Amino acid sequence: MLDKIAGLGRVILDSIAGAGAALLMLLRALIGKPNIRKAWPLLMQQMYAVGVLSLIIIVVSGLFIGMVLGLQGYNILVDFGAEQSLGPMVALSLLRELGPVVTALLFAGRAGSSLTAEIGLMKATEQLSSLEMMGVDPLRRVIAPRFWAGFYSMPILALVFSAVGIFGGYLVGVRWLGVDDGAFWSVMQASVDWGQDIVNGIIKSLVFAFVVTWIALHKGYSCTPTSVGISRATTSTVVTASLAVLGLDFVLTALMFG
Amino acid sequence: MxxxxxxxxxxxxxxxxxxxxxxxxxxxxxxSAVTTGETYRLYAKFDNIGGLKERSPVKVGGVVVGRVTKITLSGEYYEPLVEMTISATYDKFSDTSSVSILTSGLLGEQYIGLNPGFVDETVEMLQDGDQIYDTKSALVLEDLIGQFLFSQGND
Amino acid sequence: MPTASQVPSQPSPAQVDEPLVVIDSIDFAHGFGAHQVYRGLSMQIPKGKITAVMGPSGIGKTTLLRLIGAQLRPQQGKITFAGVDIHALGRTELYELRKRMSMLFQSGALFTDMSVYDNVAFPLREHSDLPESIIDIIVKLKLEAVGLRGARHLMPAELSGGMARRAALARAIALDPELVMYDEPFAGQDPISMGVIVKLIKELNQSLGLTSIVVTHDVTEVMTIADYVYIIANKTVVGHGTPAELEQSSNPLIHQFLNGNADGPVPFHFAAPSLADELLGKQNAR
Known part of the structure; x- marks a missing residue:
């Protein structure tokens, strides 16, 4: 019994120490003046790896989720003769929830896991130590550009997701099921608000971007540099980041729309 | 490269x-720049606002010209006071204008319908902070049914 | 940069081998004291010489290099590099100081997403504002020194182990450091590439005026090039001297190590309760 309590205590102490280390890593990586001339190409490279290469999965998922929303929404709304509300239903669910949240989950799986694995492998092959010994701070050289790339990419991806999703809902609702074209857009416009819905969605995805990228980078940076350690860290990135996104989504939703 | x-x-x-x-x-x-550009505020007192909420639209002939920004109780008798923020593009409403609370469709959202009043040299234009006195409250279904039954009983 | 005037030690003209690195009775343990690595370890690394640090596997020779590079911090004692206490430095000064030393990792630790050329150019591009034309010349010279000028467009994954280590060596000397630390440079090499690396360490040390620390357990190779040898065992230095002096040594530990006997003062077994006790279950596992 005492052992179990001691075990619990150790878990708590470990997680506090882990959180502290993660915070320290981020502060050291981001504080200080960057050398623009050297940082810019690195940022571009990472934006490409993290953002551009995630675009395909985001567009395809967004399209399908929008189409499913169109189909399901139509089937429910048509019972009440309210199929003209399909537009706002699709748009609001995408802009407020599905856009930021699903993008963050896909991002954690696609880009987060690869960030963790890449940094873990750099650690295992002593590339990070090697940077340190060369007098190059790996936090500045490796962590910082990846963090900013993730932070800037995810809101863009979330916007693309929502836009493509609305288009998918339009394809199914208007082109296939025959909802009136004008009503679809005008009812949507009447109920979607710039500040309330779009800006709040962007704020959400900025928060998710911060958290997911941070978790992915810290898991990679602090992993045990062995093959088992890297695979654990990668799994842990996806699990932790997904749970963090869903939990934070509830909190943010409660604050914004509650 | x-x-x-x-x-x-x-x-x-x-x-x-x-x-x-x-x-x-x-x-x-x-x-469409309603409540984002230049705006001014108007007030109106109702007996009953029904399902009107903050952010409900204010329409003239179906066109949105502003939004409800605040609903409070005011005065000795606690009457609902509605603050409307109207786009400054539409700043030529006379003080003979009237407002009523309407419903879009049978089950739809409630909104404020603004009917511009007549204009001649004796009336003044509504300014920021003015109040519209000619108001018509929301139709409450239960009251309607009650009135209907009451009038039936009188026959 | 600290100059010779900042070195606190009293300069004695008679002593030619003024030490570049001084390790002063350090204690070090991994994981909050769970695993003691060093106790009261002291060393002096003479300037401009090749110093070999030898010892059986698993006694933390790599740890020693990381301590000198200030990637790890000893619990006791201090380490000075050119008279500067490296563990007392702030982050910025430490990174500045590290430009004067470099380390050849056992795996080479080349950046896998860059070609050999870019790997060697990396420290130059990071730390200098030299134009590309001059960087190009330096990189080609360094690659020529390790015999890999023809392989500069290959990616690290396309190199053999020996070539990767030579490429990493070219990168390590790109900034003309004062100190190069070699971590097991001979491990896992075929006899030819081993010979090449032995030759390179010796030549580079002479031609560039480097100070070299070679950490290894390959006795025969390193005895031919080392100017001074430290042997570590049982958490501290058990013997030191020139190779010739050590060959003459009567210390059984040194004797065992140099001749490669399986058992002796350094036990064959990792510390454990006796096998009979453990098999009969007299003691709980661990």
């Missing part, structure tokens, strides 16, 4: 993001 292609791809990526934002802003949302 490789870094040039990377930069090109990232540039396109950012442009796609901006296009998505424009699409959402212009096609999906109502950015």
């Amino acid at each position: 490789e870094s040039r292609n990377t930069q090109l791809a990232v540039g396109l990526f950012v442009i796609i993001g901006i296009l998505a934002l424009l699409f959402l802003g212009l096609r999906a949302a109502n950015t």
